[in-house]
Amino acid sequence: MAALTLEKLTVKFGGLVAVNELDLHISDGELRCLLGPNGAGKSTTLDLICGKTLPTSGRILLGDQDITHLPEFKRARAGVGRKFQTPTVFKELSVIENLEIGRSAFPGVFSTMRVFRTPIRGQIREVLSLVGLDYEIYTKAENLSHGQTQWLEIAMLLMQDCHVILMDEPTAGMTAQETKQTASLFRELQGEHTMIVVEHDMAFVRDIADIVTVMDGGSLLAEGSIAEIETNAAVREAYLTDTGDDDA
Amino acid sequence: MNKGFAIDCIGYALFAVFVVLIIPWLANYSGYDLNVYARYLVLGMAAAAVALSWGTAGILNLGQALTFGIGSYIMAMHLKLKASEAQAGGMPDFMGWTNMEELPWFWEPFQSVSFTLAAGILIPVAIASLIGGFMFRGRITGVFVAIITLSLMLAVQLWIISEQRFTGGQNGLTGLAALELFGWSVDVYGLAFYYMVAGCLLVVLTLALLFLRSKAGLVLRAIRADPERTRFFGYDVSTYEVVAFATSAGIAGIAGMLYAMILGFASPTYMGLSLSLAFVIWAAVGGRESIVAATLGGIGVNMAEGRLSDLFFDQWTLILGVIFIVVVLFLPRGLFGLVMDLRIKLESHFMANPISRMNTSLDKHRSETTASQREGK
Amino acid sequence: MHSWLNEIFIGLSLTSILLMVALGLAIIYGTMGVINLAHGQFVMIGAYVAWFLQSQFGIGIIVGLPLIFIAGALLGLAVERTIIQRLYTRPLDTILATWGIGIVLEQLVRGLFGSDSRYVARPEFLDGNLILAGVHMSYYRLFIIGFALLTLAVTWFLLFRTEFGTKLRAVIQNKEISECYGVSANRVYAVTFAYGAGLAAIAGALITPMVSVTPTMGTGVVVDAFLVVIVGGVGSIVGTAAAALMIGEATAWLSYLLSETTARILILLGVIVLIRFRPQGLFPDKVRR
Numbered sequence: 022m023a024a025l026t027l028e029k030l031t032v033k034f035g036g037l038v039a040v041n042e043l044d045l046h047i048s049d050g051e052l053r054c055l056l057g058p059n060g061a062g063k064s065t066t067l068d069l070i071c072g073k074t075l076p077t078s079g080r081i082l083l084g085d086q087d088i089t090h091l092p093e094f095k096r097a098r099a100g101v102g103r104k105f106q107t108p109t110v111f112k113e114l115s116v117i118e119n120l121e122i123g124r125s126a127f128p129g130v131f132s133t134m135r136v137f138r139t140p141i142r143g144q145i146r147e148v149l150s151l152v153g154l155d156y157e158i159y160t161k162a163e164n165l166s167h168g169q170t171q172w173l174e175i176a177m178l179l180m181q182d183c184h185v186i187l188m189d190e191p192t193a194g195m196t197a198q199e200t201k202q203t204a205s206l207f208r209e210l211q212g213e214h215t216m217i218v219v220e221h222d223m224a225f226v227r228d229i230a231d232i233v234t235v236m237d238g239g240s241l242l243a244e245g246s247i248a249e250i251e252t253n254a255a256v257r258e259a260y261l262t263d264t265g266d267d268d269a
Numbered sequence: 270m271n272k273g274f275a276i277d278c279i280g281y282a283l284f285a286v287f288v289v290l291i292i293p294w295l296a297n298y299s300g301y302d303l304n305v306y307a308r309y310l311v312l313g314m315a316a317a318a319v320a321l322s323w324g325t326a327g328i329l330n331l332g333q334a335l336t337f338g339i340g341s342y343i344m345a346m347h348l349k350l351k352a353s354e355a356q357a358g359g360m361p362d363f364m365g366w367t368n369m370e371e372l373p374w375f376w377e378p379f380q381s382v383s384f385t386l387a388a389g390i391l392i393p394v395a396i397a398s399l400i401g402g403f404m405f406r407g408r409i410t411g412v413f414v415a416i417i418t419l420s421l422m423l424a425v426q427l428w429i430i431s432e433q434r435f436t437g438g439q440n441g442l443t444g445l446a447a448l449e450l451f452g453w454s455v456d457v458y459g460l461a462f463y464y465m466v467a468g469c470l471l472v473v474l475t476l477a478l479l480f481l482r483s484k485a486g487l488v489l490r491a492i493r494a495d496p497e498r499t500r501f502f503g504y505d506v507s508t509y510e511v512v513a514f515a516t517s518a519g520i521a522g523i524a525g526m527l528y529a530m531i532l533g534f535a536s537p538t539y540m541g542l543s544l545s546l547a548f549v550i551w552a553a554v555g556g557r558e559s560i561v562a563a564t565l566g567g568i569g570v571n572m573a574e575g576r577l578s579d580l581f582f583d584q585w586t587l588i589l590g591v592i593f594i595v596v597v598l599f600l601p602r603g604l605f606g607l608v609m610d611l612r613i614k615l616e617s618h619f620m621a622n623p624i625s626r627m628n629t630s631l632d633k634h635r636s637e638t639t640a641s642q643r644e645g646k
Numbered sequence: 647m648h649s650w651l652n653e654i655f656i657g658l659s660l661t662s663i664l665l666m667v668a669l670g671l672a673i674i675y676g677t678m679g680v681i682n683l684a685h686g687q688f689v690m691i692g693a694y695v696a697w698f699l700q701s702q703f704g705i706g707i708i709v710g711l712p713l714i715f716i717a718g719a720l721l722g723l724a725v726e727r728t729i730i731q732r733l734y735t736r737p738l739d740t741i742l743a744t745w746g747i748g749i750v751l752e753q754l755v756r757g758l759f760g761s762d763s764r765y766v767a768r769p770e771f772l773d774g775n776l777i778l779a780g781v782h783m784s785y786y787r788l789f790i791i792g793f794a795l796l797t798l799a800v801t802w803f804l805l806f807r808t809e810f811g812t813k814l815r816a817v818i819q820n821k822e823i824s825e826c827y828g829v830s831a832n833r834v835y836a837v838t839f840a841y842g843a844g845l846a847a848i849a850g851a852l853i854t855p856m857v858s859v860t861p862t863m864g865t866g867v868v869v870d871a872f873l874v875v876i877v878g879g880v881g882s883i884v885g886t887a888a889a890a891l892m893i894g895e896a897t898a899w900l901s902y903l904l905s906e907t908t909a910r911i912l913i914l915l916g917v918i919v920l921i922r923f924r925p926q927g928l929f930p931d932k933v934r935r
Contacts, residue, residue: 590749
């Protein structure tokens, strides 16, 4: 069964076609990597799925639910989580408060009005130690290092416990070792969660991906296993003719 | 959310002692002074209403006096009807001057005390919910919220001034009777009335603090920082904003009702630009992040005004203007911010030193061990 | 037939006053994002300078305009250097600080000249009316309409045809990069604020023959000016002009058809709806930030 299906998804900004008739089928529990040169429409695709941008035409299905016209918060409740390219956490809040925001199984005002403490045990404890923030519980997020901020945002997504997780360059700014840890974390999440990961780091992609989708100029260029993609002529062409300094 | 609960409780208890014990003592338990201090408490409550939506959710409502004024008119309508019982048809005097035949239908229900008290809270809440829903579903923020709330307030104020036959126009509603609650005729110069006002203030603040201390308050702070990001976690940002906006309107409505009783009349100036901005400024002086600090800002500035305007006459307004500028420039978080900075300094000076040193060594240890643990997985 | 021509003329007259007052505000808001609630008091000060020049030295409004502009600009410069420049990173706080500045200015003027209304005579050569198709148009109002258009043209020229304007637009688009290219943003801000304040003072002087001059006259003015700026769209002087025209004409017509108060209430409500559905204004500046 497909966890997420995009059907002829198109978005235009003025005259620019950022995503063009994109079809994508992502099966349940899959970890899909999205590659492509800068401006290929990868982040825009994630924006379309999580509702940050509304499509000009086409459909988005989550399972068999049509979420094309749902507002962001309803998509999140339906099970779409998003990690942004630049880590976006609540800087004025402490680590534990950020996690409490992430713990959003009951997001209504009347539910949250009755919650007064974050229990620091169970799932929260686990997530904290998984991302190595258990000694920073009361640290304000603005005082964390860049790598720790990345981990905090991932931890918030773990608390949110979404079925479909969209990751935009999760390893940007991480050390080699942290990247390795991220890869192992992703492999753990895989199966239970469906993930779409936009990434430039090819070593990381080789490490985690089941199937790789390559985009160029807003359209789907190629799809297949990592080995197939690396030998695909069209892909080579796209990367060579586009900006030569692309780090992908 | 988890931290600092005890310290906040102590702070709030001190505030309650100040309101319940110290102010009556300052007022010498004398009627006139008690009435004046009751007025300060009510204005403090209005400042708290501003802080609730502005300091927590980042909604700057320049029209807070609208709901304050509506509350005061609602109370004044009831008291006016009560004062006019002896008149022909029970109609207020000003209606006779404008040749009204009978009491307008929307005046009728205000004969009842319980309806009036409920309406004084619920009508401001309803109006704020409507206008809040209208704004926040359209994702209007920042200065645009300020302009919309301001324009609405001015429009309503103009309507009230122009419809003299219904509202008393520019003169407002004067010559009010005393409120009668459960057979008790309220004397606004008595100690009992002061305690009623103080009780209202403390109950309202306690409920508001509970709300802000809950996860809902946390979500509001998240919204203030980054509404976009909050949506992606499944929170319906506009509903939260409407709730904060409407709650603050309800508080302003209560304050308005008490205000009309204290001064004995309702006037269109209660929903004027000057008063509305004054609320905002009191909240800023006290500290917009804490509703208790904002209340103290309202009480403090008005107390100072009461004392100093005798000393400086007209120059007081000038001094007030300078104080506002200085506070905005040098104390952007108000006096509350100053106190919090001091508290953090004191904490780090007296207690946190050894702990933080321990923490950093633990940190090193932890990052080494957890790293190796994760390697092993 | 002449009655609707008359309303159009009244609308244009209102438009010209709104435009004069709003233009300075639009430039300040568009450039720095500063919400200057003291703008009404700048207008008031311009009116008082005009009154002072006339009553003390017998200098008429029009002859005195350069002096009035300089007085307003110097005041603006002083306010910007001492207070506003510290608040560029906190735009919402400027609402509070400038409200405080407004209170202080109002109180200073009250202290110096008292709260009585002051009257300023219009220049004699602009007495009388032009009668066209049965419509009485006072020469003075015609003069203000012309002057407002001139101010608009001069401002447009400054923004788009001078080196200063280029620097200003560069700073609006990207302050950091402009500074890398040697544009002093601080200086640009100071000059812009002074220019906006100077325009406000001129507007204040020019309306003196039509209103009574009191220390509190600024408060009403600033609200109208703000509605015009927001409706027009941030940073667009064409938008400001269009919004002034729209609000001016609407005021004239609705006052004629209904009543002055109803007109004002309807316009306030109209502005609310407009902001709700077009917060970027009628003519948004597309390249802004």
